[in-house]
Amino acid sequence: MIKDNKVRKTYVKEALGNRNYLSYRTDLMLLKILVSFVVFIATYFIYLDIILSLLLASLVFFVFTLVNKINVDKKNERGKNMLMKKVKEEYFSSKIEEINQNDFEMLIKLFFNNEGYNNIFKKGRSLYLAEKEGYITCIKIFKLYDGIEVEKLDIRSLLTFMGNSNIRNGFLVTTSSLSEEAAKLIEKFKDRFEITVIDIEGMYSLADKYNMLPDESFYYKRLNEEKVITKNDFKKNVLNIRKVYLYIAASIFFYMSSVWMPENQLVIYISYFFIVLTIINILYFSVTKYNMNKQNSEVKNK
Known part of the structure; x- marks a missing residue:
């Protein structure tokens, strides 16, 4: 306690x-x-x-x-x-970070299913299509190591696929950040394609929204560490x-x-x-x- x-x-x-x-x-x-x-x-x-x-x-x-x-x-x-x-x-x-790529993609599919997206199926490598209210949505998933950014080439490939498939709305799910050039490319084509970026905070919000996290008593235990006044505190x-x-x-x-x-x-x-x-x-x-x-x-x- x-x-x-x-x-x-x-x-x-x-x-x-x-x-x-x-x-x-x-x-x-x-x-x-x-x-x-x-x-x-x-x-x-x-x-x-x-x-x-x-x-x-x-x-x-x-x-x-x-x-x-x-x-x-x-x-x-x-x-x-x-x-x-x-x-x-x-x-x-x-x-x-601990789960593998397949389990991570299954988790993302669960998030979108809870958000009302149906008929989610894989179209390519870490690329999914889903349907909601009669509209097709593109979902691109990046599970990257810390320090690796989503590059401009990745965004270019996604936009090319969406353009060829006549898809306007898309989601970019990533555990990392976007490079400056990648972010600029999304901004450049925002009138033609509506790309929503879901980062680790966005994934956390979805997990919290659908009660997929441990209860608060679990986190209280993680805070149960002895605190002492040190020489640095005195200074x-x-x-x-x-x-x-x-x-x-x-x-x-x-x-x-x-x-x-x-x-x-x-x-x-x-x-x-x-x-x-x-x-x-x-x-x-x-x-x-x-x-x-x-x-x-x-x-x-x-």
């Missing part, structure tokens, strides 16, 4: 894209604390009432907590849909040059707060903490940039 917290974290990570999960949650927490502290300081200087200041700051803190929870829940749901679709597509693609979260401005603003704010409230020693230590983070970030990225420039210079000299 997959733990809810781990799955939730995985979904949110997917919704965040390239952004680091730990960094995202830390930023939310830091922003919440800063805003609450600003409200506390402002209220205290206006009304000189510590109780009122604490109440308003607490209210702001809980409002931010609620808003953050709603945003995280939305990202969780969006990430769930994105990740499940990705896992399903990857699984489907791997199964397509992405804390050692981030884009956060220097945030660290500087936080250190200035907390330092000024210590001036306004000299009796509160905790505030000055928080300020020192952000000052240290700022210095570490600047030093880390300065050294990193220096080393990269040095390596590039050595490569050029060679």
